[in-house]
Amino acid sequence: MEKVKVRVKGKEYEVEKGTPLGRVFELAGIRDAIGGVLEGELIDLQTPLRRGGEVKPVYRGSREGLEIMRHSLAHIMAQALKELYGPSRVRLGVGPTTEEGFYYDVEVEGKTITEEDLPKIEEKMREIIRRDYPILRRELSREEALELFKRLGERYKLDIIRDIPEGEAISVYEQGDFVDLCRGPHVPSTGKVGSFKLTSVSGAYWRGRSDQPQLTRIYGIAYWSDKELRERLKFYEEVKRRDHRRLGRELEFFTIDDNVGAGLILWLPRGAIYRKVLEDYLREEHLKRGYQLVYTPHVGKSKLWETSGHLECYRENMFPAMKIDDEEYYVKPMNCPFHIAIYKSRVRSYKELPLKLFELGTVYRYELSGVLHGLLRVRGFTQDDAHIICTPEQVDDVIRETLEFALSTLKDFGFDEFKIYLSTRPEYSIGSDEQWERSQNALRKAIEGLGYEYEVDEGGGAFYGPKIDVKIRDALGRMWQLSTIQFDFNLPERFDMTYVGADNKRHRPYMIHRALLGSIERFTGILLEHYAGLLPIWLSPTQVIVIPIADRHHGYAREVLERLRSEGIRAEGDFREERMNAKIRDAELKKIPVILVVGDREMQSGTVSVRSKKEGNLGSMELSRFVEWIKEKIRNKE
C-alpha cells in the first residue's frame, strides 16, 4: 500500500494513502478540529489524504473554519427546503460560500420562495442543527453518481457531474436523509455551525446564462458568534442609513424624475452649488498642471464614430442615432473623438507636447434599466476627462505626473487608502511590442516611484493599451474604482494623429485617456456615502447657518450674515418664527457644518456662539476670529 507523509505540529506521520485527515489528527492528539489546511488547500476531517505535506488544523471560530461552516450551512438550508416543501419538489443548483455567508440556488416546483418564507426556513435549519446529524463524505464512481442524482430528480446536479473532469473524485455529503453532490469541505456534524441569518432571495440563471432556467437564489450571512453576526447586520443597517439616494433627497442634492427618464440626474440647487465648488476645484487644479480646458458638443456625425470604432465596438452602449439633414448623429458616449478633432485642428509640433486637453464632458451611455442605481449607475454623466498626447520620450514623465495628480486629488477628498491595479497586454491586442513595453514600463515605474504597492492584472488591459486603475476604500471599508490612466494605441492610428518632430518628419504620438474621479455623479454618490452626508466644510452647500434667538436679534444676525458672505463664505440665516432649539435641530438634520447662535450676549459683545457639527458647542468667538477659523478649515479642506 502506498504511503503518504503528513506533518502536523512539527511531527511527521506516515499513513496509508487515502486515510482521512481526522485519523491523522487522532494520532496527533488533536481532538476538536473541524478541518485542516493541507498545503494551502482547505479540507475536512473526512477528506482522504492523497498527498502528503504540512497540515494545519482548523478550529471553530477561525477564519478558515468560517468557510467550511458556511458551506455546511448552505447544505443545511437545502435540507431544510427539502423537508419543508418535499424532497421531490426541490431541485438544487449550486450552493457556495460568499464573502459574508453563503447562498443556494434552488428551484421549488409550484412555489416561489419569497422573503416571507425565510423565517420558516431559518426555523427548520435550526431544527436540523439541533438534531446534530453527522455529515458523512462518500466517494462515488461517475456512474453511481449519475444514477443517484437521476433517481433524486436533480437535473442540475447531473449537469455538474457531466462537467467534472475524468479522473477527479466525485464526492457526496450526507446528513440524515439528505444527500448532496459536493466537493466539501464540511464540518463534522450539523451542530457545529455558527450564527446565521437568511437575508434575501433573488433570481439567478442556472450557470449565469440567460438561456438557462432561472433559479431562486437564497442568501444568508454567517459568522461564528452571535456578536459578529449582529455587528455585520448593523453594518448593513449603516449602509442603508448612508444610502446616497436617501441622503441625496434629504439634503436636496438631486432627484430623478420618471417623466425625464431613468438614469438621468436632475441636480437641485444645493447639489448644484456643491457641484460648482467641485468643478471649480477640478478646473483650477488642471490649469495649475498645464492642462488646457476645452468644451465639445454632445453629438457627432456617424462618420466620426465609425472612424473611432465606437459604432463597431461600443454600439450596444450608445443611444440610437438621430437623423438630421439626411445625416446620422450620435449622442457621445465618450469625449475622445472630439478631443482628437481639437488636436487635429492644426498641425502640431513636438514643441507643444505633451498636450493635455481637459473637459468636464457629459456623456450618455445606454445601460440596461435593471442596472441603474441612483447616482452610482446612470445613463448620463459628466466625466473629468482628459487626453494627453505626447512623444514616446515623454511617456514616463507624463504618467508619473498623472498618477501623482490622481492620488493627490483623491486625498483632497478625504480618501487616503488606495489600491492600484496595473493591467497588461491581453492575448488579442493591437500596437507594437515597443509601444506596449514602453507604456507598461512607464506605468510600473510611476507606481513604484511613488512607493505604492500594486497588483498586476496580467493580460487584463484593453486590446488597445495597458492601464492603471486606482481604487479607494471608503469609510465603510468598501472599495470603489475612481481613477483610471489608460494608453490608447488605437485611436491615434484610426484618426491618423501626427506631430512634426525635430527631424521635420511626421510622427505618431502616444495618447493617454485619464479620469481622476471618473464621473461627477458617481463620485458624488460615493462621497455622500463615505461622509454619511456630512460633507467637509469646503464642499458643503451651506457652510454656516446663523440662528437669531429672538426677533430683536435679527438685525445683528443679518450683519453677521453679510460679513460672512462678503468673505466668500456660503452662509444662510434662519429667520423663521421658531424656537432656537427647533432651528438648531433643523440645521443639524440638514447636516450644516457650523451653526452660529446670536442672542443678547453676542449682540452686545460683537461675537458669535459657535456650534460645530463635528465638535459640538465651542462657545463664543469674536466674529473676525470666527471668519479666520472657518477660512482656515476651508483652506485645509477639512
Added chain:
RNA sequence: GCUGGCGUAGCUCAGUCGGCAGAGCGCGGGAUUUGUAAUCCCGUGGGCGCGGGUUCGAGUCCCGCCGCCAGCUCCA
C-alpha cells in the same frame, strides 16, 4: 433585458374578511420671543402607479402595462 418583491398625501408608513381613504412629519395661518436637537392651536393635502375585468360595492380579488428596489461574476 430576465426573475422576484414593492407602488396609498411632498416624505415615512397604517389601512383587518371586499363596505365612508388614515397617522406622523412637511406645508399654510395664528398664538408664543425663546440660550444649544422638535412650543402650542387651527387648517391644507390622495385620480390609492396606469388600463381593463370580477362584484350591488375594489386601495383590497384577477389580467395586462408602467415605475422603483434587490439579484442575475464569485464553478458540486
